Amino acid sequence: MTVLVFGATGQVGNALADLPDVIALGRAEADLSMPETCRAAIKTAMPDLVINAAAFTDVDGAEAEEELAQIINAEAPAAMAQSCAALNIPLVHISTDYVFDGSGQAPRKPDAPTGPLGAYGRSKLAGEEALRAAGGPHAILRTSWVFDGSGKNFVTTMLRLGAARDRLSIVADQIGGPTPADALAKACMQIGQHLCETPGDSGTYHFAGQPDVSWAGFARTIFQTAGLACVVEDIATSAYPTPAKRPLNSRLDCRRMNAVFGLSRPDWRAHLAAYLSSVKGP
Secondary structure, eight states, rough: OEEEEOOOTTEEEEEHHHHHEEEEEEEETOOOOTTTHHHHHHHHHOOSSSOOOOOOOOOOOOHOOOOHHIIIIHHHHHOOEEEEEEEEOOHHHEEGGGSSSSOSSBBBBBBBBBOOOEEEEEEEEEHHHHHHHOOOEEEEEOOSEOOSSSSSSHHHHHHHHHOOEEEEEEEEEEEEOEHHHHHHHHHHHHHHHHHHHHHGOOEEOOOOBBBBHHHHHHHHHHHHTTTOOEEEEOOOOSSSOOOOOOOOOEEEEOOHHHHHOOOOOHHHHHHHHHHHHHHOOO
């Protein structure tokens, strides 16, 4: 089975690129700011499965560049979805917890009402709607707090800051499920293979790591696992203002994912330990 992946240089795309029978495209081969390049790439490769792991992910930057975020996060996935639908190719598309408003404390189900708080969430929601409208076999895979051991993410930032400082103030009232990039990549493949055989299971799903934790709690575990003595001071979101408003509740109900695809939520603590072990070496 040939798999075409958009977003080769991102965390999930990089993990997918290491799997067999994958054609992974970066910006040089398929620039999502020009959606027609996505159509051309699909037509040229004629894959059995397409995975879109590419996105405009600068949440704060999207507030100033919403038009570009809409092109990359909505118009490009729309082009992919239309091409895939015409060729009856399943499309797995990674979306985000930012399509929700972050209210309450209960984990959001896939069919829960959406209500993005900012430009990034609006662009990602528009991308979801485009996939559904295209009418082809697809899975919209919402996730949260993706990390690995080498890319630009919360873990690598904390490792850098924790090694340089004795104390850090970290937000403690935003709660979510950190998601290992390699586990998400494998989930995308398994879902895509399933859809090739059972396209009727198309729909929206949630996949996030467990247990749910605050950013502050996540940071403490990172420092403890890495053997860093940096102390974490809990602060409220209001004490750390940003251009884009963040959802306080990023908990995702992933039970439908397990019921349909047999995929359980990965334990992010085990993946974190493995990432840090690989960085340190034997």
